[in-house]
Amino acid sequence: MNNLPFLAQRLFNTPLAITPSKAEMVMAALADHFGITKLFRANGQALAVSDFSFDEGSDEPEHRYYDVVEGVAIIPISGTLVHKSGYMRPTCGMTGYDGIRANLSIALEDPAVRAVMLDIESSGGEVAGCFDLVDAIYGARGKKPIWAVLSENAFSAAYAIASAADKIVVPRTGGTGSVGVICAHVDFSKALAKDGITVTMIHYGARKADGNEFNPLSDEARARYQADVDAMGELFVKTVARNRKLSVAAVRGTQATTFLGAEGVEIGFADAVMAPDEAFRSMLAELG
Template identity: 55%
Template sequence: MHGQLAFLSQRMFNTPLAIKREKAEVVMASLADRLGISHIGRLDGSTISPMAFGAWDEEYESDTRAGRVVDPGYDMIADTGIAMITVRGTLVQKLRSLRPYSGMTGYDGLRQSILSAHADPGVRAIVFDIDSPGGEVAGCFDLADTVYALRGDKPMWSILSESAYSAAYALASATDKIIVPRTGGVGSIGVITMHVDWSKALTASGYQVTFITYGDRKADFHPEIPLSKEAFEAAQADINTMGELFVSTVARNRNLAADAVREMQAACFMGENGVSRGLADAVMAPDAALLALLAELA
């Protein structure tokens, strides 16, 4: 458990995130509670509990010599030629799993699954089954570029089984078509980072931390000290750069003007609202969207 907390903490604090703000706050509060920082907030922890759907199965870890099947990372819908790739929960750069695991999906696993499905002669079309608030910036735009470069060979649809926000939307936008349900959402085209200042809590507990550094900026962003003006400005500059990369990526993928994407100010749009903004192509339930894809393949 402590290892998992360290893993999540490293990926949530002092690192740029393309994640819906409300989700970032929920995970931050949950981690704070588990780390004993009760003044930030208390939750029941359910938001980062292991996933029931699409979880990694140990049988896939073995090789063919043991007589077991090697998981390709996608599921074939019987008699259709459609490969379905699941994108669930918080997105992270490296998870070392082809499937969503413990509430997270790794860009590394997604890349392998996407390339495998694309190379599979039995696959006629690829569906991204997405329900995610987003996640890490690291790895997101490289994967989006990979998906975008595969356009034109096999149809690739993002069928949302509720929402695709932030980094998840960046990936969805790279596919040929985005289908959102009536109560689902798209957008949150922005970047956020969180710095936790523990200095007052440490002082109140009788601790004093002294950093001895070579280089005036070496201790930037450490939680044991307040965030300096220089560190804040450096972080804001990086966030702005990544935000503009996000805007230009979505503008390219969706054939939208960059100014139109920028003016959305990282807002989220539900159902038809997302379609009217050019962020999705149609409002349908997931099963209806699959039937529409089958009709297109016929």
Template identity: 60%
Template sequence: MQFGHLAQRLFNVPLAIHPAKAEVIMAALAERLGIGHMMRANGDSVDLTPMALEGDGYSYADRESRDNGYDLVGNVAVIPVHGTLVQKTGMLRPWSGMTGYDGLRQAFLTALYDPKVEAIVLDVDSPGGEVSGCFDLVDTIYSARGIKPISSILSESAYSAAYALASAADPGRLYVPRTGGTGSVGVICMHVDFSKALTSAGIQVTFITYGDRKADGHSEIPLSSPALARFQDDIDTMGELFVETVARNRNIAASKVRATQAGTYLGAAGVAAGLADAVAAPDAAFRALISQLA
């Protein structure tokens, strides 16, 4: 993936991702993207079965030669939701530290109508990712409630967009380990301003536009107050969509979700906040599900 294309996916667009992860990504790419300074606005998986993991997915004796994007463990489809979440990867499995909503959708719908599958598990360990595509997938999972049991078993943490997906599981079926986390119900946007660096390099950029707001947010010019206000309105709208979606999925008041202020919760604190149903190690949660289906 070219760095220019990667920058377009990361900067000046809304992300539902844990802020710490966003800063790690920024720090990792800073030198390659020519970023020397960052300013804030205010001044992988645990085995669910006794069998071992292989690469980014599970290696089971009954894996079919044609990959559906999930592993069939007994009569349970296990769908990995790992790494940074993006709208499209063109892959059914986690790839290069990313999972695509496109692959998750196909895997989920295939499992939903697979006659061999009696239940679906979202195996989640992700800091979140792109807003684009997230809430449509959340609604797809939520609308499938009642067709087959759907569980979210966190193999570590589900933050932001990953938590949105996890929250769509059936009531009472969101499990978090003691050291895992839930929450970060919020939206973030990182604006990069290269204008001083360009000036120092003797480069002047002139925008010729039709429409007063056409150049809003471009990294070659400082972010104006009207542009900031416009982007804040967009972020607020998406943030409220996030809050209302989690409130619906978890059957709790939107005011309670909003009051978290995108905070994160470790283990039992997430249960107390209404964001998870039980503290359980992934293998224990999976065994409990199997016993319920027996």
């Protein structure tokens, strides 16, 4: 794996709109490679790691990167959501906001497309790029019907995307919600000291080294990161409230809780409970 620094930058010291269990799983999978195996274990065993490198030889259609069935463009959104993947389809367990945005733009102009279905199965991902995409989907309402059909779950950043659709359909065992932001900081200082290693940070600007992994997190740095997380969390809450026509207080009051099936409908986070195939047939029936 040759992209560890890149992955580390996207995991640590940056706000994520992802469920804690998913974040823990991703970090556990990468623990051996970051040298923090003891921090992330499941049932006493280090989790296996997947190769996140991209397959440069994969073929993609030249002009359309989504399937069209009965006039419905099906845009897949699955796995960990990232700002830029460079791919139009999910790959290696990731979906890029750049690919979703491009597919949506093409589908809205595609004469063969009568409606768009966002096929979602994701526990969320990066905050960066998420809300710009959400605003783009929200702004496309009225051009063509846009439904979010959950293959199972749409949590955190994935739910932000779903909330921008005209309608959200969740299966009875699927989930919605987790309207919150999380940030992880790793402190290697004690482990390094145990091995007789001292790292000295030489920097210009008193706050330049805030959040570095070689020193404990200072109160000032913690407050700074908390303020950023709070600001992004409020953006998330207000965006969902706008999209779902709910009060800001109601969305904030969920405290990033997840809701199973019909519970999501009751809270206002979904419109109907249906299996994905039933939801697709319902969409076709509405299209006529």
